[in-house]
Amino acid sequence: MLSDRDRLLRMYRERVAAYQDADDGFRDRWSAWCRMVLAYGGELVVPPLRPEPDLDWLLADGMEHGPQVRVVSSGGDCHGNV
Numbered sequence: 001m002l003s004d005r006d007r008l009l010r011m012y013r014e015r016v017a018a019y020q021d022a023d024d025g026f027r028d029r030w031s032a033w034c035r036m037v038l039a040y041g042g043e044l045v046v047p048p049l050r051p052e053p054d055l056d057w058l059l060a061d062g063m064e065h066g067p068q069v070r071v072v073s074s075g076g077d078c079h080g081n082v
Contacts, residue, residue: 008044015047022051029055036062 002010016022016030033055034045052058 005043012044012047015049019051026051026055029059033059033062 016027019026030047030052033052036059037045
């Protein structure tokens with residue numbers, strides 16, 4: 001039986017593999033993007049339903065913006081506190 005993470009990973013890989021409109025190198029570029037994003041933390045990158053049209057731009061010019069901010073709330077109004 002697959003773990004939840006392994007099940008999601010397989011589903012995400014199948015989604016990217018099934019992109020009809022993507023060129024042959026899209027999957028490799030998507031994998032590079034995932035590695036770049038995950039270097040900042042996290043476990044998985046959820047692929048969009050269709051190929052990301054700006055992926056090449058993101059790979060070339062994408063960067064982290066500003067320091068990470070942590071908002072601590074005791075009121076439960078997370079959207080209002082941001």
